[in-house]
Amino acid sequence: MAEAEKRKRVLVVGGGTAGWMTAAGLASLLGQHLDITLVESEAIGIVGVGEATLPHLRHFNRTIGLDEMDVMAATRATVKLGIEFVNWGRVGDRYIHPFGDYGVASDGVGFHHFWRRGMEHAGDIGHYSLPVAMAAAGKFAPPSDDPRSIRSSYRWAYQFDATTYAPYLRRHAEARGVRRIEGEVIRAVRDEMGDVAAIHLRSGEEIQADLFVDCSGFRGLLIEDCLHTGYEDWTHWLPCDRAVAAPCRHAGPLLPYTRATARDAGWQWRIPLQHRTGNGYVYSSAHTDDDTAHEQLTQSLEGELLADPRVLRFVTGKRRQLWNRNVVAVGLAGGFLEPLESTSIYLIQQGITYLVEMLSAGPTPDVVRNEYNRMMDLEFERIRDFLVLHYHATERDDTEFWNDMRTLRIPTSLREKMDLFRERGRVQAYDHGLFLEASWLAVYLGQRVVPQNYDQRADEPPQGALHQQFDQMKTFIAQAVGNMPTHQAWIDQNCPAIVENAA
Numbered sequence: 001m002a003e004a005e006k007r008k009r010v011l012v013v014g015g016g017t018a019g020w021m022t023a024a025g026l027a028s029l030l031g032q033h034l035d036i037t038l039v040e041s042e043a044i045g046i047v048g049v050g051e052a053t054l055p056h057l058r059h060f061n062r063t064i065g066l067d068e069m070d071v072m073a074a075t076r077a078t079v080k081l082g083i084e085f086v087n088w089g090r091v092g093d094r095y096i097h098p099f100g101d102y103g104v105a106s107d108g109v110g111f112h113h114f115w116r117r118g119m120e121h122a123g124d125i126g127h128y129s130l131p132v133a134m135a136a137a138g139k140f141a142p143p144s145d146d147p148r149s150i151r152s153s154y155r156w157a158y159q160f161d162a163t164t165y166a167p168y169l170r171r172h173a174e175a176r177g178v179r180r181i182e183g184e185v186i187r188a189v190r191d192e193m194g195d196v197a198a199i200h201l202r203s204g205e206e207i208q209a210d211l212f213v214d215c216s217g218f219r220g221l222l223i224e225d226c227l228h229t230g231y232e233d234w235t236h237w238l239p240c241d242r243a244v245a246a247p248c249r250h251a252g253p254l255l256p257y258t259r260a261t262a263r264d265a266g267w268q269w270r271i272p273l274q275h276r277t278g279n280g281y282v283y284s285s286a287h288t289d290d291d292t293a294h295e296q297l298t299q300s301l302e303g304e305l306l307a308d309p310r311v312l313r314f315v316t317g318k319r320r321q322l323w324n325r326n327v328v329a330v331g332l333a334g335g336f337l338e339p340l341e342s343t344s345i346y347l348i349q350q351g352i353t354y355l356v357e358m359l360s361a362g363p364t365p366d367v368v369r370n371e372y373n374r375m376m377d378l379e380f381e382r383i384r385d386f387l388v389l390h391y392h393a394t395e396r397d398d399t400e401f402w403n404d405m406r407t408l409r410i411p412t413s414l415r416e417k418m419d420l421f422r423e424r425g426r427v428q429a430y431d432h433g434l435f436l437e438a439s440w441l442a443v444y445l446g447q448r449v450v451p452q453n454y455d456q457r458a459d460e461p462p463q464g465a466l467h468q469q470f471d472q473m474k475t476f477i478a479q480a481v482g483n484m485p486t487h488q489a490w491i492d493q494n495c496p497a498i499v500e501n502a503a
């Protein structure tokens with residue numbers, strides 16, 4: 001048999017961020033084993049939002065061979081050191097969830113236990129985080145590789161123009177042999193075993209494949225319309241189901257972080273890019289209406305509106321199986337957890353990573369599919385719990401929405417995590433899944449969930465020495481930040497946008 005005939009035929013349906021990440025990822029990492037085609041419809045278009053990312057995406061870009069500064073220039077990206085949460089615990093509160101650690105652990109005891117012991121002297125735990133101080137000062141320099149340096153204590157991500165990343169990846173994928181077909185999928189047909197055999201385009205063309213990756217967006221053309229996989233709806237835990245989004249002109253310095261401000265019936269994002277600021281109000285349609293949300297968003301913009309606001313609707317949750325028969329759903333086709341912690345592109349990346357690890361030349365046995373689904377379920381569930389924490393850990397009772405969230409019956413898995421932290425200051429550990437200890441600490445402490453007890457070993461240093469350590473740490477952080485360029489200067493020097501002033 002000729003080499004080309006033995007290669008597994010993969011058809012990616014959809015050319016948004018999920019589709020082109022999948023095509024580029026598979027072509028770069030498994031290109032010699034696969035024959036990859038992507039079909040997309042320009043007439044249908046892409047969702048076109050999704051501007052804040054997580055540090056993991058930098059790893060994905062590196063792994064598939066992209067030049068980071070080139071990606072940033074092409075996507076008009078800025079640096080993201082974390083998310084600032086405003087008005088969440090109480091109106092007037094603010095804290096940053098940074099991509100980095102707090103303080104330094106000592107003899108295996110986490111810094112936050114020492115902080116808890118001396119919190120009256122120590123003040124806000126954010127004072128002991130370098131990325132928090134950098135964000136507040138609008139400064140940026142890349143982290144150091146030297147683990148002894150305080151500059152090794154953080155990571156960073158991008159804030160980018162969501163409409164430019166997929167076209168960028170397309171060039172990369174096509175250069176690695178991915179075949180693109182323009183056309184609208186009108187039907188999928190199944191074989192006698194029930195697997196998907198082929199799709200049909202409006203043009204009359206039929207495309208067959210061995211494996212289908214459904215990246216068709218919320219609708220889930222193959223995973224739902226064809227295979228009827230079913231959807232786990234998590235709206236009862238995360239009731240926000242709409243967003244109104246609009247870009248505006250910049251005002252003020254270029255900030256290296258995303259802002260999430262709690263509003264009457266949800267929250268509002270502010271994402272600074274090189275050429276504009278992205279904004280959106282994510283809200284619960286059971287607690288407010290589109291007109292009110294639209295008005296509240298447009299009235300709060302910092303600069304001139306650059307395009308008409310548009311409303312997006314979604315149902316928070318996930319498919320019952322992300323890999324069903326010979327269809328893997330990646331991106332919005334697989335599920336959506338609202339964008340509060342910028343997790344959607346991360347979930348795309350994880351879907352691709354597990355697929356690369358588990359794909360083989362022959363048919364996929366159930367045991368492999370089950371493992372893929374188990375891993376993806378863990379990812380979704382852990383993110384879900386982390387998101388619910390933001391809404392539930394509040395003292396706000398000023399609107400019906402916040403009252404409902406404060407008194408919500410939360411998932412048992414989250415209840416256990418919160419009880420453990422309140423009791424012992426311990427963050428429940430897990431190996432797989434996003435958001436490890438520092439992230440949980442940021443939200444717990446930022447939203448006034450303070451533990452009653454701490455690790456007894458934190459009582460060892462004399463009080464004077466402990467206070468001195470706190471003060472020294474703050475001095476080191478201030479010095480490190482003082483030596484860094486502004487975020488704007490770093491961008492101008494390393495990755496200025498290729499296309500300026502585009503709306």
Ligand SMILES: Cc1cc2nc3c(=O)[nH]c(=O)nc-3n(C[C@H](O)[C@H](O)[C@H](O)COP(=O)(O)OP(=O)(O)OC[C@H]3O[C@@H](n4cnc5c(N)ncnc54)[C@H](O)[C@@H]3O)c2cc1C
Nearest residue numbers: 014015016017018047050052185216217331332339344345
């Ligand atoms: C309000 C909101 C804010 C968000 N913010 C963030 C964020 O800050 N960070 C983050 O990581 N994520 C965010 N996301 C999620 C992010 O937008 C998506 O994960 C990402 O864009 C991937 O989308 P997708 O490729 O799955 O779907 P889409 O962009 O919808 O792409 C679907 C593709 O399928 C094609 N298609 C559909 N039907 C057919 C058909 N019949 N025939 C042929 N082609 C078809 C379309 O043309 C398109 O190419 C946000 C989402 C929303 C709704």
